[in-house]
Amino acid sequence: MSTLSPAVLQTLEGQAIELPSWAFGNSGTRFKVFTTPGTPRDPYEKIADAAEVNRATALAPSVALHIPWDKVDSYDDLRKHAEDLGVALGTINSNTFQDDDYKFGALTHEDAAIRRKAIDHHLDCIDIMDATGSRDLKIWLAEGSNYPGQADLRGRQDRLHESLSTIYARLTGEQRLVLEYKFFEPAFYHTDVPDWGTSYAQVAALGDRAMVCLDTGHHAPGTNIEFIVMQLLRLGKLGSFDFNSRFYADDDLIVGAADPFQLFRILFEVIRGGGLNNPDVAFMLDQCHNVEKKIPGQIRSVLNVQEMTARALIVDHDALRAAQVSGDVLAANAVLMDAFYTDIRPALAAWREDRGLPADPMAAYAASGYQEKIETDRVGGVQAGWGA
Numbered sequence: 471m472s473t474l475s476p477a478v479l480q481t482l483e484g485q486a487i488e489l490p491s492w493a494f495g496n497s498g499t500r501f502k503v504f505t506t507p508g509t510p511r512d513p514y515e516k517i518a519d520a521a522e523v524n525r526a527t528a529l530a531p532s533v534a535l536h537i538p539w540d541k542v543d544s545y546d547d548l549r550k551h552a553e554d555l556g557v558a559l560g561t562i563n564s565n566t567f568q569d570d571d572y573k574f575g576a577l578t579h580e581d582a583a584i585r586r587k588a589i590d591h592h593l594d595c596i597d598i599m600d601a602t603g604s605r606d607l608k609i610w611l612a613e614g615s616n617y618p619g620q621a622d623l624r625g626r627q628d629r630l631h632e633s634l635s636t637i638y639a640r641l642t643g644e645q646r647l648v649l650e651y652k653f654f655e656p657a658f659y660h661t662d663v664p665d666w667g668t669s670y671a672q673v674a675a676l677g678d679r680a681m682v683c684l685d686t687g688h689h690a691p692g693t694n695i696e697f698i699v700m701q702l703l704r705l706g707k708l709g710s711f712d713f714n715s716r717f718y719a720d721d722d723l724i725v726g727a728a729d730p731f732q733l734f735r736i737l738f739e740v741i742r743g744g745g746l747n748n749p750d751v752a753f754m755l756d757q758c759h760n761v762e763k764k765i766p767g768q769i770r771s772v773l774n775v776q777e778m779t780a781r782a783l784i785v786d787h788d789a790l791r792a793a794q795v796s797g798d799v800l801a802a803n804a805v806l807m808d809a810f811y812t813d814i815r816p817a818l819a820a821w822r823e824d825r826g827l828p829a830d831p832m833a834a835y836a837a838s839g840y841q842e843k844i845e846t847d848r849v850g851g852v853q854a855g856w857g858a
């Protein structure tokens with residue numbers, strides 16, 4: 471059995487992965503949304519479910535909200551509810567992608583009145599951050615065009631800068647803005663923030679408290695995501711991750727499910743670049759569980775990140791450097807692969823037990839009775855979905 475050194479375990483102890491509230495709601499494809507028994511009926515129940523993930527793993531101390539999906543009467547009250555359950559409210563995600571007014575854009579729209587409406591939504595989100603104590607405002611924009619000639623690409627970029635500047639000026643104290651990019655969807659011809667370079671150019675023009683958000687599902691197939699991680703860390707602009715897996719498009723599947731080796735390579739570059747347990751870099755999940763149970767889906771996800779972080783932490787850096795410097799290609803590659811193939815799961819299970827946590831969080835959750843309880847208690851209400 472592989473053992474993990476005290477230094478590695480200490481690093482792992484500092485790991486925190488934020489959960490998305492929407493992972494606990496129903497979601498699906500544009501063809502069908504299957505409902506899951508026990509699905510939360512409101513933001514309070516989503517947070518209660520997220521707290522179960524943290525209880526089983528001690529890995530998920532905060533929950534991200536999406537506005538208006540998680541609209542409540544009192545965010546002070548929601549914050550207290552979260553704190554009573556041992557979790558904090560985290561990143562506030564804005565939403566300008568489900569309103570008829572935004573058909574041709576929101577922050578980039580030709581019409582100043584529509585831009586103002588979209589800016590005001592972000593200012594409302596910052597008011598919510600003041601109440602929840604959240605640090606980050608995460609902006610993902612569904613803006614773009616479907617046909618060449620439909621839009622003035624340059625004008626939209628200029629208006630985006632103007633709108634973002636107004637939002638950025640409202641941030642106070644430690645608050646930050648993170649701008650998420652995505653190469654396509656829902657627009658198919660052009661997207662206004664399609665890549666890390668555009669996100670970087672926009673946030674660099676704002677200031678130190680504006681950073682890039684990297685969603686692992688938002689790249690073309692074959693993209694070397696770990697290279698982007700390296701570059702953004704090097705530039706001091708990697709603000710956050712939205713972790714998930716993709717096979718084809720923006721699939722939002724369980725992180726580490728589609729390509730565990732890619733997750734390893736990403737985490738290796740995070741560690742190499744000083745991004746692990748670094749307050750500047752927020753680790754979040756952005757996933758949906760369409761056919762599997764949601765709470766175990768989230769437990770599996772945070773464990774996948776923890777397991778892959780452990781593997782990336784045991785890379786023998788001295789041996790790797792020596793091989794790189796001497797040009798020994800095969801030896802260098804072997805150092806990485808040795809760490810990737812090491813089964814650290816038994817060592818992590820033993821370590822969890824030492825800390826009073828379940829050795830097998832998946833089994834502990836299944837035995838806890840929580841799933842049966844919510845499936846009984848939550849019958850009859852209107853279930854909160856991905857967009858409700």
Ligand code: LRH
Nearest residue numbers: 563610650685712720756
């Ligand atoms: C866009 C996205 C973004 C949204 C979330 C629901 O595809 O990744 O982060 O806020 O999905």
Ligand code: MN
Nearest residue numbers: 650685712756
């Ligand atoms: Mn995302």
Ligand code: MN
Nearest residue numbers: 685687688720
């Ligand atoms: Mn996405």
